[in-house]
Amino acid sequence: MTGVLFNTVMGIDFDALKGKAEEALREHGDKIEDGLDKAGDFAKSKFSGHDEQIDSGIEKAKSFLDKFDDKPDAPPAQ
Template sequence: MGIDDLAAKAKSALAEHGDKVSDGLEKAAEFVKSKTPDSVDAKIDSGVDSAQEYIAKQQQA
C-alpha cells in the first residue's frame, strides 16, 4: 500500500464521515483553548475553520 492508496482512503473516509470529523475538530479545539492563553484562540479557530472548509470540499467531490 503506497501513499496514494492512503490518501484515497483518507479522502473516502472524509467524504463518508466528514461530519463526525468536523465535530471532533470542534471538541478538540475547545479543549485546546481551555488549556492555552486566550491570545491563541483566534489562531485555533482559524485552523479549525480551514480544516472544516477542506472537509466540506471533500464531501462535495
C-alpha cells in the same frame, strides 16, 4: 520511473491509500468536524488568550474537509 513504480514504494499503493482516505473523509466528515470543534474547545481551555488562532486553525481544517463532501460550498444563486 514508471507510474506504477512511482506510486508503489515498498509494497504500498499510495493511490489506493489516498482513495481510501478521501472516501473516509466523505463518509465521516461530520464526525471529524465535531471532533475538530471539541479539540478546539479543549485547546482554548488550555491556552487562554489564543482563541483567534485556534479558531483560525479549526476553520482551515474544516475548509479542507469541505473539499471532500458532496454538499455545495455555497447555496445556488436564485
